[in-house]
Amino acid sequence: MSELKPGRSFVSAQQVAELAGVSRSAVSRTFTDGASVSETTRKKVLEAADKLGYHVNHLARSLIHEDSGIVCLIGADINTPYHSRLIDAITRRLQAISRVAMVINTSGDSASVEAALRQTLNYRANATIVLSGTPPASLINTCINSGQHVILINRDDHLAGPESITVDNTAAAREAFHMLHRAGCRRIAVVSSNAGTPSLVAREQGFEEAAREAGLAVTIARAGPTGYGAGFEAGRLLLSGSDRPDAAFCVTDLLACGFMDAARVEFGMDVPSELCVVGFDDIEQAGWASYQLTTFRQPIDQIADHISALLEREEIGPATGSRACFHAAPVWRRTVRPK
Amino acid sequence: MSELKPGRSFVSAQQVAELAGVSRSAVSRTFTDGASVSETTRKKVLEAADKLGYHVNHLARSLIHEDSGIVCLIGADINTPYHSRLIDAITRRLQAISRVAMVINTSGDSASVEAALRQTLNYRANATIVLSGTPPASLINTCINSGQHVILINRDDHLAGPESITVDNTAAAREAFHMLHRAGCRRIAVVSSNAGTPSLVAREQGFEEAAREAGLAVTIARAGPTGYGAGFEAGRLLLSGSDRPDAAFCVTDLLACGFMDAARVEFGMDVPSELCVVGFDDIEQAGWASYQLTTFRQPIDQIADHISALLEREEIGPATGSRACFHAAPVWRRTVRPK
DNA sequence: GCAGGCGTTGCACAAATGTGCAATCGTCTC
DNA sequence: GAGACGATTGCACATTTGTGCAACGCCTGC
Structure with a gap:
């Protein structure tokens, strides 16, 4: 199916266009949903793209759209059972709606945390999800002030702006x-x-x-x-x-x-x-x-579903600062005597 | 320090330049290590940038450099104690060398996995680290054929090209x-x-x-x-x-x-x-x-350190297909009778 | 005072992509 | 057969940033 390219670097749409004998626009439209391309050129383009191993450059695409498709997860102690399950559930949901998760680990010293967060803003993340209560509020404020869509999980401090998801x-x-x-x-x-x-x-x-x-x-x-x-x-x-x-x-x-x-x-x-x-x-x-x-x-699955819904709704309107609160149901096992 | 901007969208270097009364190049150089800027303009730029809440757009920066700063972690069962600790260690190391981790969860159905992987290539990841043996080899081959720098952890199949880290x-x-x-x-x-x-x-x-x-x-x-x-x-x-x-x-x-x-x-x-x-x-x-x-x-820390070293070395030369094998030392506790 | 040199600055181009607009092509209908 | 309409295509410009090159200004030394 695909061949090894001679050069080290990635393939551009220009190269695909040349091989397929069409304009670069045609290539772009082939990989854009809802664009107008004839079936014959589409086929030519896909063939050439496959031969060269072409993949659309999302970095360039994100320059034009507001939507980078990147969602940033900020959290400490991500090796903890609860957090790792949360990350598992969220990354899965994100992928289902064609987003991708960028994980910022705030366990290190606070200087590196600051740097990492800056990194995130730099990548024009679509939204920032704060997983735990540990990251300092100043970091979160930096995100909000930069116009980020912030979603707080289980963080009951009442900041204005971000959307919050809590458990009762x-x-x-x-x-x-x-x-x-x-x-x-x-x-x-x-x-x-x-x-x-x-x-x-x-x-x-x-x-x-x-x-x-x-x-x-x-x-x-x-x-x-x-x-x-x-x-x-x-x-x-x-x-x-x-x-x-x-x-x-x-x-x-x-x-x-x-x-x-x-x-x-x-x-x-x-x-x-x-x-x-x-x-x-x-x-x-x-x-x-x-x-x-x-x-x-x-209710990890509920939380993840809610996040998914928030992000999908974001495509239409801006964040609303909504607050969701889910119930934590008791799970009876054997460490409490029956009455 | 920073004010809320009127518009929804992110601040560009152009806006900072206008506020600071300098050219956009000056702004760019202020945020580029080793570029030539006078102390006075640098100060003006930083002031304006802070006032507007400006952050360099890494997506655009990555268009020019080869280096996107993104490292992709592919793995299944990431909520497992071993994997979550590995992710914890690696993300921390990555942040220490100014990279950021993008996590692809391959636990879902294979169609979404394929889509997620394509996403990754789309982001021009600096390298792809395969955490477990579970992701199918075809995915890995797609990465390699696209010229990705692939690092395999604990995956003993002998593929040519990628660097591998194993435990004995x-x-x-x-x-x-x-x-x-x-x-x-x-x-x-x-x-x-x-x-x-x-x-x-x-x-x-x-x-x-x-x-x-x-x-x-x-x-x-x-x-x-x-x-x-x-x-x-x-x-x-x-x-x-x-x-x-x-x-x-x-x-x-x-x-x-x-x-x-x-x-x-x-x-x-x-x-x-x-x-x-x-x-x-x-x-x-x-x-x-x-x-x-x-x-x-x-030896999770050793593995993470090795990855860090591989990535730092990558800045200089291309991948070498090296193989590292670490020793897994016994930890004596109490489930084996003393001799 | 003037020339030379160095540090700084701005212009313009490059990177890869999406898209409006106009042109072109093909087909359908009268 | 010709006109009209719709689908398709290409051009050019937009997104944001880094950087080579040339020009500019300032300082120093003679």
Whole structure:
């Protein structure tokens, strides 16, 4: 089908036109949807293009259209189960609507983050999706001020302009409390991290509030960055005291896995007979036989679908600053005693 | 610092030039390293650029240079712990050398994959990195024929042209056998998947070969796609028979986690006293207290560093079709009995 | 004071593409 | 057969940027 070209560089429409014996415009129109080309020249062009290995240069095309087709994903800790699943779902949706994802990893030092973000603006991304609460607000403002279409996921700070997609963390956290309370738990701990992400804070506060309404106080443990290690350490701290909690709400499944492992391995406790645990996110590991964690499911597919819809609608009108809020449904497994 | 522009569209160098009262060339030179601009005009330009929120359009810049700064990552199952860590490491390195990653998810149906790949070529990516063995070889050939700089990771098929980075799967698998053999295991199973990826096949064969040399036969279980579920199912199949194996080499940590859980939860077996397990990859979960899996570490940082070096060297000369092979070192934890 | 040289600047062209407009070609109808 | 109409095609210009070349201005040295 295709042959190796002599030169190193890419093939241009001009070369295809010469080989096909038509004008460059004809080549351009062949690869433009809805343009007027006769069937015979179209065939000649496609043949020549295939022979030369021609591919339309989107960089040049984007110079003319406003639409570059690039959507930028900004996030930290992208190796986390929740984030990687989110990226998986979003990239798939993007490809389905002929967009392509550019990933900016903000885990590095903040100087490189700034540079990376600038890179993104430089590529005239069609939209910028902020995956987590971690990237600093100043970065997001830079995007907005540059006229970028910004979509925030699970970032409850109320900035004007960008569209936001959230999960009803507060409601879910309240429900989590009632699940544990109904199971008879009274000495309840909240396992969180020192990340201070808006959505994590909302979960902490929602839970605490519901507990207060029920006349209970909760102790909060924050033993490091969000992850397995911090959960394990929090378990060590909370369970070594004299009055052990009989339940824990972990604001993240990773924290929950760490916490459960500390309870079982370090203290020989049984879950759920001695200790009930509720997590959040419903990462894959929550369903593993070793954990069977009762948790709340992040509606990742719904989020991805919504993003897809927002981007498709963008072709027509400008961003509207809409806000979508999805429900996180409980997933009952085996870390909460049945009532 | 920056103001909201009236128009919707991006700011061009022309507008900055007009505001600064200089020629467009001066603006261009201000943002080009090593170009000759006086300090006074440079300052004027930077001021105007900041006021308007100007960012150099890399798409246009890439029309002139060969270098688009875009590096494309192609992979399937990118939500897998191993792949997401790889993506994390690579994106970070890329940003450090002023490149940006474009992620193509090949998990969808093959039609959309083809379309996505075409997209990539369209963006004149600087290089294409193939993360897994799953993308079909025809796609890779399309890349190569289009003059792309292709880097294959852990893909042992011997294509001419692309540079390849591999892990010495065979040696590690052989070592895995000897670890189990030395621990006294004699009825050894290999837990694999039906993916048929070259690196997975190499691990199977390396292990089997070492076993044959030691006069042992191994049984291979392939119970589905590579992942926790297939490992669990393989455990169910292997351990329900009359002569249970006393050890298993799982060609992936995810398989190992599923296998271990099946052994413990479904059959109440103890690891490692009744059953020794060795995995591969050293994903984060392998170090969790519930597993403490003895495994082989994928040298992800070395791989990422090597990619970074290849790309930086590319600026000077063309690709050389080099092959790098890294060692996967054993990580001793607690799923193999000490000798 | 003048010539030479150096640093800076602007013009114009290059890169690859999409598209409006006019010209051309073919076909259909009367 | 001729006119008209519709489909198709090519020209030229647009998008944004980098850069060679020539000109310009300023400073220095004689």
